[in-house]
Amino acid sequence: MDIRNCRKCGRIFQYSGESPVICDNCKREQEKLFEQVRDYIRDNPGASMNQVSEENSVSINQIQQWVREERLEFSRESGVTFYCEKCGAPIRTGRFCNNCKNAMAQDLDSMYKKPVTAVPHKRRTERDAMRFMGKQDI
Secondary structure, eight states, rough: OEEEEOTTTTEEEEEEEEESSHHHHHHHHHHHHHHHHHHHHHHTTTOOOHHHHHHHHHHHHHHHHHHHSSOOOOOOGGOOEOOOOOTOEEEESSSSSSHHHHHHHHHHHHHHHHOOOOOOOOOOOOGGGGTTTTTTOO
């Protein structure tokens, strides 16, 4: 049994190995806050990140984390832009652009698939033929 202190409220709780290290009560509160922010962004598509943060009493870091987790996406009208961590292309949600995601998926796929090598076909000769003992040619 793994017992830890909640990083938000300090209460002791049984940690199940899931990230982040917060208790169930704080997880529920954080999920309610997420839904509030998601609804605010949906109702106010032109809102900047500062407006969303101030109107919902949520830190900008928390909003950025939800965007990196692909739980939130800002509209084009908002002017909020994030950048791909690999190539720097502008994106609206996540950590990587679609091109980099696809390239990484192909790289991983090629790592796990073993290349098929052709085995050269061996020519049969008279010497390789099967023989039977005690039989005579008729």
